[in-house]
Amino acid sequence: MSSTTTPQSPETGTARVKRGMAEQLKxxxxxxVVTPEQAKIAEDAGAVAVMALERVPADIRKDGGVARMSxxxxxxxxIEAVSIPVMAKSRIGHFVEAxxxxxxxxxxxxxxxxxxxxxEVNHSDKFAFTTPFVCGATNLxxxxxxxxxxxxxxxxxxxxxxxxVVEAVRHLRQIKNEIARLRGxxxxxxxxxxxxxxxxxxxxxxxxxxxxxxxxxxxxxxxxTPADAALMRQLGAEGVFVGSGxxxxxxxxxxxxAIVKATTFYDDPKIIADASRNLGEAMVxxxxxxxxxxxxxxxxxx
Amino acid sequence: xxxxxxxxxALQGDVREHLTALAVADAVARPVRRPEELAEVDGLVLxxxxxxxxxxxxxxxxxxxxLRERIAAGMPVYGTCAGMIMLAEKILDPxxxxxTFGGIDMIVRRNAFGRQNESFEAAVEVAGVEGAAVEGxxxxxxWVESVGARVEVLAEHGGHIVAxxxxxxxxxxxxxxxxxxHRVHALFTEMVRTAG
Numbered sequence: 001m002s003s004t005t006t007p008q009s010p011e012t013g014t015a016r017v018k019r020g021m022a023e024q025l026k027x028x029x030x031x032x033v034v035t036p037e038q039a040k041i042a043e044d045a046g047a048v049a050v051m052a053l054e055r056v057p058a059d060i061r062k063d064g065g066v067a068r069m070s071x072x073x074x075x076x077x078x079i080e081a082v083s084i085p086v087m088a089k090s091r092i093g094h095f096v097e098a099x100x101x102x103x104x105x106x107x108x109x110x111x112x113x114x115x116x117x118x119x120e121v122n123h124s125d126k127f128a129f130t131t132p133f134v135c136g137a138t139n140l141x142x143x144x145x146x147x148x149x150x151x152x153x154x155x156x157x158x159x160x161x162x163x164x165v166v167e168a169v170r171h172l173r174q175i176k177n178e179i180a181r182l183r184g185x186x187x188x189x190x191x192x193x194x195x196x197x198x199x200x201x202x203x204x205x206x207x208x209x210x211x212x213x214x215x216x217x218x219x220x221x222x223x224x225t226p227a228d229a230a231l232m233r234q235l236g237a238e239g240v241f242v243g244s245g246x247x248x249x250x251x252x253x254x255x256x257x258a259i260v261k262a263t264t265f266y267d268d269p270k271i272i273a274d275a276s277r278n279l280g281e282a283m284v285x286x287x288x289x290x291x292x293x294x295x296x297x298x299x300x301x302x
Numbered sequence: 303x304x305x306x307x308x309x310x311x312a313l314q315g316d317v318r319e320h321l322t323a324l325a326v327a328d329a330v331a332r333p334v335r336r337p338e339e340l341a342e343v344d345g346l347v348l349x350x351x352x353x354x355x356x357x358x359x360x361x362x363x364x365x366x367x368x369l370r371e372r373i374a375a376g377m378p379v380y381g382t383c384a385g386m387i388m389l390a391e392k393i394l395d396p397x398x399x400x401x402t403f404g405g406i407d408m409i410v411r412r413n414a415f416g417r418q419n420e421s422f423e424a425a426v427e428v429a430g431v432e433g434a435a436v437e438g439x440x441x442x443x444x445w446v447e448s449v450g451a452r453v454e455v456l457a458e459h460g461g462h463i464v465a466x467x468x469x470x471x472x473x474x475x476x477x478x479x480x481x482x483x484h485r486v487h488a489l490f491t492e493m494v495r496t497a498g
Binding site for chain 2: 009013017
């Protein structure tokens with residue numbers, strides 16, 4: 001070992017540090033919480049992180065109006081209440097909300113379609129931040145465009161606040177299927193694939209070689225039961241976001257712990273069965289095919 | 303020489319990266335989630351992840367006691383970040399119900415280097431790893447506050463202990479599995495081979 005080398009000065013906000021943070025969350029459940037008390041319940045249930053927001057998506061749907069970044073006091077209260085990472089949402093393209101969230105010290109920013117978009121053309125430049133970003137996607141092209149803008153983690157969008165897993169399944173399958181198709185392409189075909197996907201060639205090529213996204217892929221938008229969470233894992237999600245599904249249910253602490261168990265042992269039906277017993281009321285849920293086009297959050301962002 | 307079988311505790315965290323690094327280091331690597339799977343490995347990696355989550359899941363699924371017993375009996379074990387926390391005899395400011403497996407006589411401070419905005423990369427000289435410094439990736443990383451007499455300090459950063467070894471137990475605050483440099487995993491694989 002050489003003793004003459006001096007350690008180079010530490011470098012923050014690198015791609016490895018941002019993407020590596022998401023790698024640490026794999027196999028876990030990230031839960032929406034609106035109070036410090038809920039954050040503690042989530043942490044005690046084994047959540048790997050919490051998403052701090054003012055209203056869960058089910059309530060945003062019910063209340064209507066413009067949904068914005070949460071009150072900094074509320075976010076700081078949650079940061080102080082738990083030791084696990086805290087994420088918070090900014091509106092799509094609202095880079096000032098993102099600047100505020102970074103200054104509050106949140107661990108991840110979700111540039112989220114659940115809030116009302118602030119810009120109908122541009123997403124935020126995520127390379128401009130030290131804090132890493134997670135973004136939603138309904139298909140591979142959208143995922144790669146977000147990564148090109150600096151996203152360090154992707155979640156399939158699903159349809160938040162519905163308690164209905166059908167859109168989560170649709171979007172995750174879409175992303176996985178498109179990656180599988182890329183795997184079969186030769187180098188000549190990847191240029192045209194990049195054009196079709198409206199994504200940078202380098203990212204398309206990297207995805208084809210890896211057989212997966214270059215960043216961690218979670219599932220979101222509609223998980224309400226332990227079996228839902230395990231389904232998304234078996235379909236290839238590396239972890240799950242659960243929004244309204246926990247704190248809109250009859251017994252949040254019990255349901256949260258059950259979803260954590262089923263996410264870890266996603267391939268063991270006996271454990272999923274045990275986790276599913278006596279959980280009380282699940283959230284009521286909405287049938288997505290009766291949802292008017294304007295109320296489909298997944299259509300926000302592009 | 304036969305390759306040792308090394309498990310990666312797969313309750314939560316960056317399991318795949320460790321499996322890859324171990325395979326490169328010429329070990330037979332496999333995920334471990336159940337006591338019967340633990341019984342079949344020669345050594346174990348405790349990956350990065352959320353230590354509170356890993357601790358809860360280990361208790362829930364009957365892994366904590368078998369793990370404590372095997373570590374106490376001398377099974378080689380390597381913990382990165384959250385894994386380092388799990389190997390500590392004591393944690394400063396533990397969350398309610400958070401228990402460690404023990405194995406290294408040290409006190410660890412969780413998230414000591416700060417939140418995600420303070421996460422960083424820096425070169426780290428690790429005793430026992432030949433050649434250039436290791437690329438240290440520190441993510442909401444812990445540091446070792448103090449160690450007992452039997453603990454060997456392998457690396458420091460900014461005046462804080464970030465890598466230690468006690469007998470067959472190895473721990474780093476940083477994540478070699480997130481880099482292409484698998485020399486620390488090679489060191490651990492050699493520890494497992496020697497112990498066997």
